[in-house]
Amino acid sequence: MQAEGDVVRLPVAKEEPLDFAAFFADEHGGLLKLLYFVTGNRADAAELMQDAFLKLWERWDRVERIDDPRAYLFRVAINGSRMRARAALRAARRLVAPASSTDPYDEIDLREDVRQMLSSLAPRQRAALVLLDLYGFSSAEAARIMGIRPSTVRALATQGRAVLRASGGPHA
Template sequence: MPATQTFESFFEDEKDRLLRVLSVITGSRVEAEDIAQEAFTRVFERWDSVGVMEDPTAYLYRTAMNGFRSEYRRAARAVKRAVGVGPAVDVFQAVEDRELAAQALARLTPRQRAACWKSPRIGCHERGRDARAMRRYRR
């Protein structure tokens, strides 16, 4: 492309093709138009340096793809926040842990089980005993 090309002629030459490409990539004509508009705006802001490049079309497409990726990442983060995606919970491990805890508690005497459910300070206060006595029940 000649270095003397104006932005207006560049825009007219590239807009339809860029919109078709972005429509295929995004699957949405509206989203493609938004991304193309943003890309052309950025190219226009830098036209003094972009216009003299060997291939300003490549710069336009790179700018458009960067905009698409940025929007995609932003949307993915919004979905994660809205859905509340967190670390995967292993339900089988949780069941196994509860089973092991129940088996361990079954081997304790009733006094030891009662001591397990309370901190020494709370248990002592309720029973009128000192903390050393409650710790002894836990053993």
Template sequence: MTDQQRPLSAADRSYVAFVEVAWERHIRLAMLLCGDRWRAEELLQDSLVRVYERWRRLSRLDDPHAYLRRALVNNHTSIWRRRRRESLVADVPDRAAPAGGSDPDADVLRRALLALPAKQRAVVVLRHYEDLSEREVAQVLGCSLGTVKSQNARALGALRHLLNRSFDSVSR
């Protein structure tokens, strides 16, 4: 019997059910962290692999989604750090426009989020998009409550500035 013919174990079936729910729930978080659908899918896939490697233990937790959320943020931070060390190029390559219509306000917000440093962006997304408490954000990011508060305040101030500037240029 080959691997494809072998029936799934109970743990594997529960993992597959988890992924079916988790994908839609967490792809939006990954997109807000990355700013790009393809990178977000890659980030989520990598994070789901980490979850699978620990699934027997995680499946017994009250909320394995919290572990996945933390894995997403940690993986994104690691990728961001690696890319930050890469050398910059003089010319930016052309990129295809996103498929389908998009909300101009959402695009402005997405660009403003991407202008924030990675940690501030993670705090804002977890706090205001995922609707986590400050304490939960601190747990996910592995930092103090004070750090979350200060990063959130700085990020919101920067977003206000960036968004006011963006909307002022549109209204002129």
């Protein structure tokens, strides 16, 4: 029980502004570790971490005032990871027809099949397909990333899909 004169403090916005650079320095290591455990891949974890910090930085004037910006950062990062995983699964389903059996190892086999099929493509075709179909970039965005024209990205992706279809697998 509290004495009659005690003050109860409720979680409210912070009174002093939080410096983004200091917040980044304090939190980036822990977030990278968390995302590494979630993704199993250091490069994916680093990219998701950068995306999460970018989103926070864009909204920093609001984020710095919330009670627990660390929790918000982690939620943004985990949501980004989930969105990327769902997009990759949708793209994999477009590239390879789902297995008809209920074997729990079929999903693992499907992922390995997709990896093998993508490795059979020329590097530029593979890059175009991954950027467009797995990561969901527009052809203009993929073109900027690859340093080529959007029409070239679309042509490379079309050629890559044709190679995948011709390889004998059940491709879309």
